[in-house]
Amino acid sequence: xxxxxxxxxxxxxxxxxxxxxxxxxCGNGIVLNTFFNGMEMAEVDxxxxxxASGIGCSSRIPGYVKxxxxxxxxxxxxxxxxxxxxxxxxxxxxxxxxxxDAAAIGGNHLIHGARRNIDMTVICxxxxxxxMTGGQISxxxxxxxxxxxxxxxxxxxxxxxxxxxxxxxxxxxxxxTTAHALQLTNAIKKGLNNKGFSFIExxxxxPTYFGRKNKLRTPIDMMRWMKDSGVNKLKADQMxxxxxxxxxxxxxxxxEPQPEFSNELYNLIEEKYGQKSQAAKSAYRED
Amino acid sequence: xIKLDPNLCKGCSICTEFCPKNVYxxxxxxxxxxxxxxxxxxxxxxxxxxxxxxxxxDQAIKVDEEDE
Numbered sequence: 402x403x404x405x406x407x408x409x410x411x412x413x414x415x416x417x418x419x420x421x422x423x424x425x426x427c428g429n430g431i432v433l434n435t436f437f438n439g440m441e442m443a444e445v446d447x448x449x450x451x452x453a454s455g456i457g458c459s460s461r462i463p464g465y466v467k468x469x470x471x472x473x474x475x476x477x478x479x480x481x482x483x484x485x486x487x488x489x490x491x492x493x494x495x496x497x498x499x500x501x502d503a504a505a506i507g508g509n510h511l512i513h514g515a516r517r518n519i520d521m522t523v524i525c526x527x528x529x530x531x532x533m534t535g536g537q538i539s540x541x542x543x544x545x546x547x548x549x550x551x552x553x554x555x556x557x558x559x560x561x562x563x564x565x566x567x568x569x570x571x572x573x574x575x576x577x578t579t580a581h582a583l584q585l586t587n588a589i590k591k592g593l594n595n596k597g598f599s600f601i602e603x604x605x606x607x608p609t610y611f612g613r614k615n616k617l618r619t620p621i622d623m624m625r626w627m628k629d630s631g632v633n634k635l636k637a638d639q640m641x642x643x644x645x646x647x648x649x650x651x652x653x654x655x656x657e658p659q660p661e662f663s664n665e666l667y668n669l670i671e672e673k674y675g676q677k678s679q680a681a682k683s684a685y686r687e688d
Numbered sequence: 689x690i691k692l693d694p695n696l697c698k699g700c701s702i703c704t705e706f707c708p709k710n711v712y713x714x715x716x717x718x719x720x721x722x723x724x725x726x727x728x729x730x731x732x733x734x735x736x737x738x739x740x741x742x743x744x745x746d747q748a749i750k751v752d753e754e755d756e
Contacts (some may be wrong), residue, residue, distance in 0.1 A: 406693065409738075409741060414747065425699055430746055431743055435742065438742060586742070621700075624706075
């Protein structure tokens with residue numbers, strides 16, 4: 402009865418790859434669990450899921466999942482995922498990306514994916530630092546935080562990713578932290594069900610680099626900080642800028658359906674050529 | 689019944705901290721990897737909310753429903 406002792410999410414994982422490479426207490430594992438939980442709640446077929454990821458700690462996640470996955474060049478997972486979705490619109494494309502991957506090198510791909518409103522779910526694990534390369538400051542590091550390239554603290558202003566993607570036109574945007582696992586599950590469920598560009602930003606802990614440089618040495622310290630400084634969007638809208646200093650605004654930023662890119666494109670092809678696109682699913686045809 | 693896989697656990701203590709009923713306790717003695725693996729000491733308090741299984745970053749925890 403060995404199977405009974407396994408975690409409920411083990412059936413989706415490549416067991417021969419475990420234990421995973423992430424540091425003790427890394428948030429990536431929590432996001433992985435909440436993704437499976439949200440997928441079960443959204444009643445999405447696991448076989449229809451295809452994952453794409455770029456480079457970074459968080460982009461190693463698809464390597465542990467028993468589904469079709471693409472591990473692509475740095476910053477370009479959304480471009481690859483666009484091709485994947487247009488090649489076979491029946492797939493549920495999920496992109497796992499980090500803050501360096503989505504906001505720094507792949508910033509343009511992110512906003513143009515959102516502008517096109519192509520149907521995919523982008524889960525951005527934002528740990529506010531470049532964890533894989535040694536703790537350099539990323540575009541989302543909070544002002545005043547320390548890193549190996551900012552020994553006196555960051556003075557640059559950080560990106561607000563959720564607001565950026567909302568402004569770029571994504572149809573479902575939410576931000577939660579790893580300390581809000583149940584709310585995050587719900588957001589992933591809504592993101593998977595949304596027909597359009599869904600962006601879920603997860604503020605995650607990196608105890609190894611962000612924690613060590615910012616006096617939050619253990620994952621527990623970091624998660625307590627995230628839990629205590631989280632303010633819901635509805636409440637934050639009524640607070641002043643001074644009150645919101647050092648807080649993490651969590652909640653739903655956008656949720657309004659718009660015409661979806663692959664749908665529109667296929668409708669146009671059918672309208673102009675009088676038949677369904679031949680390109681779609683050509684690799685899957687029996688002849 | 690809480691089952692914990694000692695080969696997958698990395699001893700981050702997230703389950704100890706976030707269990708709403710304080711079911712877990714860190715073991716006093718480290719194992720041979722130097723990790724203090726949490727022990728579900730107060731299993732009678734467990735309400736099977738499954739939060740520990742959801743928040744375990746290493747998929748090491750399974751919470752079984754009580755079979756009488």
